[in-house]
Amino acid sequence: MIHIEFVLFPGRHHLLTAFQAEYLHRLAAGSGATIVWAVTSANHDNTRRNPVPYHRREAAIERFSLVSGLRSLVVPVFDTAPTDTFAEVTLKSIAVATGLDLTPADTVVACSTPEVAKLYERLGFPIAPVEADPDLRITPERPWDVLLRLAAGDETWRKLAHPATIDVFERYRLVDTVRTVVNDPLVGDEGGLTATRDYRTYVEAFADAADRKWAAVRQHVRPGRIVDIGCGAGAVLELADREPGLHESDLIGVEVARHLYSECVHKKAQGVFRNANVYFYQRNVLGGAIFADRSVDTTLTFALTHEIWSYGRQRDSLLQFARRIFDHTAPGGVWINSDVCGPADRRRPVLLRLAADDGDNPAGPRRDLATLDSGEIKGYVSSLSTRARLDQFAADFAFPFTFEAVGDDTVRLELGAAMDFLTRKDYVDNWLSETKEQFCGLSFSEWAQLLAEAGFELDAASTPIRNEWIIDNRIAPVATLTAPDGTPLDWPDTHLLVVARRPRNS
Known part of the structure; x- marks a missing residue:
């Protein structure tokens, strides 16, 4: 029988229960043992597995203890x-933070x-x-x-x-936050859209294109928020x-993917931004309003709407x-959207001839790619x-389409599927991440209809590209x-630039 000085309680501890209080009292009865709460995933929040930030979890535990x-x-x-060394890692974290060697x-x-x-137990x-x-x-219900x-x-x-959890959840309005994050239809367990995305290559590609994207939209940006x-x-x-004309503006970044949000926060901490009014939030706009009505002068979205x-x-x-x-959006404010789009006549049947001599031609597509690592x-x-x-794309694509082989290197299919x-x-x-996304869901004219339905007016600068x-x-x-009769066809539009304004009298 050991003399208990400490009770190590590892867990995410998003919610504390009345049963836990009763159980810990019995466990520490007569010994005055200290409960050591090892709060795991402390650097994660705003994800399904971790909807509550660490500092709120800590506040609830401290109140629970009191x-x-x-x-x-x-x-x-x-x-x-x-x-398999999770226990050792936790014990070392405790030793570094408190000096205790449990x-x-x-x-x-x-x-x-x-x-x-x-x-x-192994230790x-x-x-x-x-x-x-x-x-x-x-059997009591577990906190999760x-x-x-x-x-x-x-x-x-x-x-x-x-009561400690109830108090903290109510004071900091965490009930709605938890419901929004846990029930979010878009965000994965770890705070991203897909678990198969290599964010390193994603960041590199976006950074390479940033100058071109900013040059295309800068003239339409309305200063302010x-x-x-x-x-x-x-x-x-x-x-x-870096724009002198925007030095009095608030610059606000919203990112749902934890990896990317963390990089934004790191950049700000390293002094990358000169403007003191730069802020970042890890949020999903579809989960609920982030900004007050009529409070934003310019909203920018780049390569986002096809993901939604x-x-x-x-x-x-x-x-x-x-x-x-x-x-x-404030009256007179603007939403600038740059993204991919579908061709004007997405359903048009076409013939697509593809090179068959620039690689291997197996008998059929593989169905087991999800079991391989990214390099394989x-x-x-x-x-x-x-x-x-x-063939492989059709097997993996999340938006099924059909095509008919016409010879060894030519297929008949719809134009939208061909461009996807x-x-x-x-x-x-x-x-595997990219094949979950559809680029050609809407044509430019269909976009215009959707924006009008939302209440926006389309600026003359808006255009398919x-x-x-x-x-x-x-x-x-x-x-x-080519057309089905063999007539050559021009390649269709692949992208769009939309400048949508909220009417001043709305």
């Missing part, structure tokens, strides 16, 4: 990749997750199984289950949660920061997004001929496009 009469230490533990001779580990408990620590205790007459009740709008969560939604790593805002279309409910989600922007996927897709790559393939076929670094570099360097060398 109300419960328990002596506590709260230690943040940053997220790591899954590892040992099996003086510490009991309170843990209800069998896989985690085994890692501590010799005795385990208190908390909600998993077989001696309990009734109570949190899911909250997210579902079930008010019985208040009967199970500890300028918001870049889907700001990536903040490359465009860096250019806005692809990961949401297509036109419904895009219209919802447009209405959100309209609501927060890149190597395999890169090895395919353009014609064979179409041709504009995506070279994205081998993020193949054909990216000649992509045509000349990526498409034309390996493909030809």
